Amino acid sequence: MKKILSSFLILSSFTLVNAQNEINGGPVNIPAEGVIDGIYIQEHIPTKRLVPYEFVREADVMFQKRIWRSIDMREKINHAMYYPMDEFLGNGDWVKNTTRWSLWTVIRHHIMKGDLVMYDHENPINPDLRDGDLFKYPIQLAPGKSYDTDTTFKDNVLRLIAKVTPKMENGVPAVKRDPVSGDPIIVKNPKTGIDEEVPEDPDIRWVISEDIVEYRLKEDWFFDKERSQFDVRILGLAPVVYDAERDAKGEITTIKGKKILFWLYFPHCRFVFVNYNVYNPKNDAQWMSFDDLFQKRQFNSTIYKQSNTFDRTIDTYKSGIDALYESQKITEEFRNFEHDLWHF
Numbered sequence: 001m002k003k004i005l006s007s008f009l010i011l012s013s014f015t016l017v018n019a020q021n022e023i024n025g026g027p028v029n030i031p032a033e034g035v036i037d038g039i040y041i042q043e044h045i046p047t048k049r050l051v052p053y054e055f056v057r058e059a060d061v062m063f064q065k066r067i068w069r070s071i072d073m074r075e076k077i078n079h080a081m082y083y084p085m086d087e088f089l090g091n092g093d094w095v096k097n098t099t100r101w102s103l104w105t106v107i108r109h110h111i112m113k114g115d116l117v118m119y120d121h122e123n124p125i126n127p128d129l130r131d132g133d134l135f136k137y138p139i140q141l142a143p144g145k146s147y148d149t150d151t152t153f154k155d156n157v158l159r160l161i162a163k164v165t166p167k168m169e170n171g172v173p174a175v176k177r178d179p180v181s182g183d184p185i186i187v188k189n190p191k192t193g194i195d196e197e198v199p200e201d202p203d204i205r206w207v208i209s210e211d212i213v214e215y216r217l218k219e220d221w222f223f224d225k226e227r228s229q230f231d232v233r234i235l236g237l238a239p240v241v242y243d244a245e246r247d248a249k250g251e252i253t254t255i256k257g258k259k260i261l262f263w264l265y266f267p268h269c270r271f272v273f274v275n276y277n278v279y280n281p282k283n284d285a286q287w288m289s290f291d292d293l294f295q296k297r298q299f300n301s302t303i304y305k306q307s308n309t310f311d312r313t314i315d316t317y318k319s320g321i322d323a324l325y326e327s328q329k330i331t332e333e334f335r336n337f338e339h340d341l342w343h344f
């Protein structure tokens with residue numbers, strides 16, 4: 001009986017590891033074949049299937065309002081998205097937590113794999129027109145290619161989630177040298193046919209979990225008369241970092257403001273988020289997925305814009321604590337609307 005049970009555990013762990021790799025490649029509590037880091041195999045979230053949205057007809061929507069909100073990573077309730085941190089070593093290796101991943105780690109991992117499509121926040125023709133939340137400028141892998149083979153995709157990824165700086169030597173760009181003679185390596189440029197020195201590989205500073213200061217959400221609130229329900233659908237998700245200057249060590253010296261890196265179409269993100277654990281500080285046996293976290297609204301946020309005549313954000317006509325009061329006022333209007341629906 002013990003041999004049968006042992007064989008079953010080994011087979012189950014092997015099957016779960018394969019299923020996890022096929023779904024998302026995230027961490028599981030099986031560090032090696034036949035070894036379980038716990039008292040049971042955590043298979044609920046890694047193999048969980050997505051629960052689709054309820055179908056909604058246009059004719060059934062009696063009220064609708066579009067909202068943009070920000071989720072501040074400094075707030076304690078939002079730390080489940082922020083931690084644990086990831087980092088990059090000097091040799092470029094990406095170090096991720098072996099138990100669970102932060103929301104940024106999940107997003108970046110699947111962008112590099114081509115599972116998630118980034119939408120540029122800025123108009124490629126007119127950078128001053130920042131309408132990326134309309135999902136008009138997709139950046140995705142070409143069919144059959146990877147991050148290393150698709151140069152256009154690679155350049156866009158480096159532009160959006162990394163800072164590339166050329167290596168300098170005596171005030172000029174460094175070049176690769178022959179390890180024996182020390183002479184610069186020269187190759188013929190295939191486009192111009194001219195012999196050129198090969199530049200040294202640039203320094204790349206990737207955006208890591210610690211750099212994410214908030215996430216932006218674009219969502220629609222609506223009343224569906226067919227279900228008699230006041231509901232919300234998240235449409236877009238965008239990571240935000242400081243627009244800052246850094247010193248040679250990578251430390252922030254001057255903060256100019258905040259900037260959105262890119263937008264993600266949230267209904268597509270759900271297929272990824274549903275298979276990643278979110279830490280529950282009260283009970284390790286009741287972890288949920290990132291998709292559950294968003295569907296259950298287990299985060300705190302502030303409204304910074306609602307659909308309006310002038311298409312303006314709150315900070316253009318309110319500032320400081322008045323902007324927070326305006327955000328709370330919009331929230332209360334939604335609550336009152338829902339309450340009045342059932343008040344007789």
